[in-house]
Structure formats: structure tokens, C-alpha cells
Amino acid sequence: MVRRLGELESTIMDRMWATNAPASVRDVLEHLQRERTIAYTTVMTVMDKLHTKGLLKREPVGRAYVYETVSSKEAYTAEVMRDSLSRSGNRAATLVHFLERLTPEEANALDAALQVYPPKGRRS
Template structure:
């Protein structure tokens, strides 16, 4: 099950996705402290929780861990979208409502994506 992220979890994951490189708790803390004061242990606990949720992988380096995102932000977002659709009860109606709300730019992006990856069972 894909879980939504809290505010601090989102900030940490955004940082991990943006850098797309392994990072220590201290690396992430230094970046996030620019926006708000946080304790090292708070960031450490949240990154441990993100590891437990399967969003971060880690390896020990000395007495600490180095963390890395398991997947891209886009892959995570796709998982959240698929889970929301699965919980909707009426997938067709949910998709219709979703499509009705697309901006022209989003509709163009959807059309381009369908050219790259057509729905299963259908060919272009």
C-alpha cells in the first residue's frame, strides 16, 4: 500500500528526489534548516520512517546511514494515483471526472504519454 506523505516527509523526499544522490541525515537537515528549524533527531526519525515505508533505502557508513530514494518522484506519484483509482469504487466514473478537470497542458501531456506507452491490449 502506498501511503501519502506528511509535510516533513514530503520535504525530505523532495530533497532526496531533487538531488538524486545518496545523502546523510545531516545533508538533508542542512538543506531543510534553511526553511525551518529542526532537530537532527527529528529528521533522523522521519528518514527512518521513510525507510520503513519503503521509500528510502540505506546503508551504514560509520555510525550513521546514507539514504537514497528507492524510486523517482514520478514513479511514486504514479503509485499514489493507481492506489487512489483502485479505491474509488467506480474506476470509469473516476477517470471521467479526472479527464474533465485536465488543463490543456495536462491533456497534451497525457496524449504524449499515451503515444509512448499505449494502454495494455491496444496498439497504435
């Protein structure tokens, strides 16, 4: 089961995905402090939890860690989607409900994705 992210976890992961570069807790803290008051230990705890969940990898540098994302935001989102689908009682019905709610832009994105990577069994 893919673990959903809480608000602060999402904020930190969005920052990590956006920079796509190694970052220390201090780096992330300084970015977050531009918009909110937050303690170093809070950011450290959340980044440790994201590491435990397998979303961040880390390397020791001196007395601290430097963190990097394990995969892209798109790959994580795809895993969340697959997990939701696998837990539905009726996958076909779930997909129909999903497709019914697509905006025209989302439908175009889905169509473009299927052109790049057709579903198994539909390859020419």
C-alpha cells in the first residue's frame, strides 16, 4: 500500500521534487521559513519519516544528512493511483467513474499518454 502524504510531507516533497537536487534539513527549513514559522526539529522529523516511507534517500555528510528523492513526483502519483485502483472492488467501474470526471485537458493528456505507451495487449 502506498502511503498518502500529510500536508507538511507534501510541502517538503514538492520542494524536493521541484529542486531535483540533494538538500539538507537546513536547506528545506530555510525555504519553508519564507512562508511559515517552523522548527528545525519538525522538518528533520518529517524528512526522517519520508526516508522511512521510502520517498527520500539520504547520505551522511558531517553530522547531518543530505536527502534526495527516490523517484519523480509523477512516478509517486502513478503509484498512488495504482494503489487506489487495486483497492477498489470493481476496477472497471472505478475507471469508468474516473474517466467520467476528466476535464478536457486531462482527457487530452490521457490520450497523449496512450499514444506514447499503449496498454498491454493493444500494441501493434
